[in-house]
Amino acid sequence: MKKKLFLLSSILLLVSTLMWVKDMLEPEWKQYQVEYYEQQRKAVEKQLQSTSGEEETAELEAKLVKLQKPKYEIKQILLKGDYSWADQSNGQKTDRCITCHIDEAKLAASHETVVKDFPFDIYGCTVCHGGTGRSLDEEHAHHGIFKHKRAMRQRLEHADVLFDMWNEFATLSLEDDTEWASFKDRTITGEKAIYMGSGKCMRCHTGLTAPHVERWKRVKFESFNVIKEAPDYIAGDEDYRKKCYECHTTGYNKETGTYEEEGITCEACHGPGEVYASFMDRGKATEGQKIAKITPAYNKCGGTEGCHRSRRHEMRVKFFRDSKDHDPYEWFKPKYKRIVSEALEKKKSGTAEEVDPALPKHNIKFVR
């Protein structure tokens, strides 16, 4: 009996030891790499059969030799940033996801909307997808993961989730002075947030925030309609018009030269509405507000980037200077034109003694 027990426990010890050794030599992640390199090797072999050029063949053969003896290893992305306990974080972050998800071409293809702005080797994976980046077994690594866009959007329980992600983007970014505000046009999937159009806002806000809405609707919403009639806009080509779009439209994209909506509407100042509109739709207006009210962070007003920068109409000055058919005042400073002409009319009819001294004096000179 005792001998049998001893034998049994010895066998158990041996088996468990062998299991540990096997686990060390053949970890779970290795099989993914074996599969990947196998695929790559087959693809190269196939290519090799169809090519005839000497140089190409040599190149492919060299590639094949490498693939026949691949190096299986843990791959990791060391992430930038100081994740200290004081910030309720648990130390330096490392994403080892690419150890199993090794096919970079495949990853790039499935992330084509974001990979350009957020390269894998800088931003890693967990900033958007969650999970445990350090871990190398599936159960632990995928714990609390946001696998698809749908899962990421479900994550948006409150606005702070988005702010935290912007913050983390800023931390991970290679430029030291990047702030979270640089990523304010991003939604929770890392893609650029969609402009919903002022019509969506108006459904509720014409009644809710009437004075603010009325004021902007009357003046700035019409801004594009005004410039549409301007002679320089009509005469100008698309490149010239793009300069107008920059400020007089909503959601202008500098790269493509397209805009989302004509006129300076809600989202021009409040930012793209995808996230906050969805919060408001779901009855979480207070959460939506937090995002919609970061308006000043969009720098729309002044500064060097904003619309109200100095010399912003310089190109128009040139047009009116060159043109003889148009009265510059009519199109360039319509307000002054109106005031001056009204004052002159009064003087002509004799109802007013003289021009109001408080009238602003223009100091723009046109040299013909």
Place this chain on the structure above:
Amino acid sequence: MNLILYFIRKLTETEVWKSVFRHGYTDTSRNRALQTISNVWLHLHPVKVPKHAVKIRFTWCLGGLTFFIFLFLTVTGVLLMFYYVPDVNRAYADMIDLMYVVPLGRLLRTSHRWAGHAMVITVCFHMLRVFLTGSYKAPRQFNWVLGVLLLVLTFLLSFTGYLLPWDQLGYWAIMVGTNMGAATPVMGYQGPFAELLGVKINNDIRFALLGGTQIDAPSLLRAYVWHCIGIPIIAGALMILHFWRVRKDGGISGPL
């Protein structure tokens, strides 16, 4: 054959050999005792073992098992110290790395953890056995007291080790444990007589355990130093006393 015997004789006659093996193999009672007593390693064992002592069903070897586990924990613990840094910004990450990146690191960590649990179990069973066989009675009453101290130290080792992974489990376990300390009479600021003695949140036993009024970097460092250096040294010293007293109080206890 003769050549081999010649060499063996030559070897055993050298100064070095005689310095190490001082008493030959003469099979007399006295010489056997001398062999054991004059060797620092062998003297840890008794010169003579009573027949009942090898019967496993009386003692179940529980004390020995506990000591074996203690040695195992010391070895694995020292190995873990090579990889683990008791810094709040690193501790958890180090533990995860140990599990996934260090070769056999997971075996190291899990065996240390399980052995820790096992030591608490065996030490409790050891105490139960001593109680049930009446081995705490005179002349062994002092060794029972030492044993109780060792039991407390084992619990403290387990308690301080619990925080070291710096995970949620450990964090909240220490939160509960130290808050119990805060409610202890006289020593804790929430306990009876606290106001009378001027015991406040910043000078009670909880403060001493945490190194502050809440769990933070000093708490982790304190747990680490107590776990790796303080308590093992005290427990080791008491163990020496404990084993020595087993021999001096009439040898290992056996059936009457």
